[in-house]
Amino acid sequence: MKKVVCDNYEAACIFAADMFSKQLERKPKSVFGFATGGTPLGIYKELTKRAVAGSMDFSQSCAFNLDEYYPISRTHPQSFYHYMNKNLFSKVKFHSTDIPSGEATDIDTECKRYDAAIKASGGIDLQLLGIGTNGHIGFNEPSASYSLHTNFMRLTADTINANSRFFSSEETQPTEAISMGIGTIFAARSIILLATGAGKAQIVRKLFDAKLHTDVPACFLLLHPDVTLILDKEAAGA
């Protein structure tokens, strides 16, 4: 795992956006994996700015997202479908976009469809990941065993608590989701793991104590050949 420490959140997002630019230059038909949550917002802002200015062209590239709450309507303001449209897909033209469906009637069929769609696209070239304070990636929560493929996931109390900031008190917060599995994520050729803010310093430290903590899903990334961990000074504990 390559570690890059940037001065602040904005610089971290620009570093990540530069990696997207380079990938697109190398391969205009790239397949990208995107993440949701608070952390990637600055990257989407930067990618939108560059695409609108004409310095990046995603029109030949495909996009897949890590996960989606389940069940949730696409029109729900907290669905990841809504988030991606609001923050990227309504402003930047992609050849195709795909997100696990929170409206699927048959979860198993939807999970299989999703993995097959990623495979049919040629596989993900560059996957963006955030990290939960409990070490989750996507919605792969700390557990005794992990799903290799896209699957139905139950969120832990930590994650429900961390994400409650996005839901108003009148809204029912989902406690389950469909997420790429560890194997789906691992199949990406290159991965960016972005962690910013002091709240992530503790879990980031765990990635660097020379142990494979099996209760920290992000630790599996230590075994992947091409992961860039981008941090700001706070998350790096610097």
Ligand code: PGA
């Ligand atoms: P955050 O979430 O970016 O909102 O901190 C990260 C994650 O849960 O993966």
